């Protein structure tokens with residue numbers, strides 16, 4: 001039985017909603033700050049007190065937005081896997097020989113199960129003729145969704161990835177489905193997007209840098225390059241134009257909120273100085289709507305709350321970004 005939660009001040013049901021939001025409360029292998037599994041819950045709470053009017057844009061809530069309640073098994077699996085992962089995360093990175101291999105295998109299996117579950121749920125939502133959005137969870141939750149759309153659309157399909165990190169590590173702390181590996185897994189799968197365009201990247205390792213340079217499918221707009229261009233007189237408009245031109249016809253937006261400035265998301269798992277501001281992000285989304293690109297899905301990940309807290313600033317900003325993403329995908333279906 002599919003349940004739903006209240007979102008943007010309305011309780012909508014699956015049947016009458018054009019946009020289905022899949023909640024994935026998962027942060028089992030989060031490497032630094034905890035609490036991204038609370039993303040769907042805190043965003044849903046914060047979303048009730050927003051204003052939804054925007055001049056020139058229809059209130060997309062009338063098209064129906066439904067946030068699916070996550071199943072209990074997923075919440076339990078996240079908790080159990082987190083407990084197994086914590087002692088490994090606490091180990092020094094430079095002593096891999098001491099890693100308990102069997103335990104890592106169990107954790108990798110649990111994470112793979114989560115990825116498969118997301119894949120199957122994405123397929124169900126897409127096959128029902130609905131628009132798709134995912135609310136994480138840490139960034140590892142995106143893998144199943146992007147893998148599904150890569151299989152369906154193949155060469156015609158690109159990912160717009162907003163993030164402080166490249167997420168191109170082969171594995172991280174022994175975990176194959178880590179938030180830090182999500183784009184590596186997606187790019188190296190037998191069905192991969194034809195293009196990965198990254199924006200805001202500013203924390204990455206040498207291996208990731210060389211992968212970006214060597215792989216023609218990956219185009220990264222490093223945060224420092226974006227800022228240098230802006231300091232030297234380029235406009236955000238022209239940069240956004242360049243970004244959009246690189247993307248194929250069908251796109252999936254993967255929005256890790258640490259891609260934005262950390263004062264907007266102080267509790268996100270791995271905050272980094274720099275990044276995009278709120279209106280820069282909105283402008284990019286608005287230009288995407290106007291570009292007539294076919295947005296076929298999105299995710300919003302890494303909105304987190306510290307233990308014991310629910311009403312926090314991060315959720316206020318996250319709810320607004322989620323609404324903008326909803327506008328981007330639903331406005332597209334209006335103009336079709």
Ligand SMILES: [Mn+2]
Nearest residue numbers: 139163167256
């Ligand atoms: Mn990420």
